[in-house]
Amino acid sequence: MAIQINKKPIYEARYPKGTIIELTAPIEDPFTPKPIGARFKVDSIDDQYQLHGSWLPPEEGSIAVNIEKDHFKVVS
Numbered sequence: 001m002a003i004q005i006n007k008k009p010i011y012e013a014r015y016p017k018g019t020i021i022e023l024t025a026p027i028e029d030p031f032t033p034k035p036i037g038a039r040f041k042v043d044s045i046d047d048q049y050q051l052h053g054s055w056l057p058p059e060e061g062s063i064a065v066n067i068e069k070d071h072f073k074v075v076s
Contacts, residue, residue: 001010011067012045014058015045015074020039020056020076021025021040021051021075022039022068022072025039027063027065032060032061034059034063037050038056038059040053040055040059049068051065
């Protein structure tokens with residue numbers, strides 16, 4: 001029997017509200033793709049370990065960033 005670890009508090013400490021991240025690989029979404037270098041300002045993290053917030057111009061849209069799938073770095 002495997003024990004489930006709740007990573008959300010760890011991710012909330014690592015990516016607090018206001019953190020700006022930058023993609024190091026594109027997000028291949030059919031509706032709102034995002035290129036390498038796109039920046040995102042974190043507002044919250046959900047139970048699926050996705051960052052929610054807003055894309056910084058010139059990007060727009062509402063696609064979330066998946067912490068465990070997408071590739072990014074913290075800018076500030």
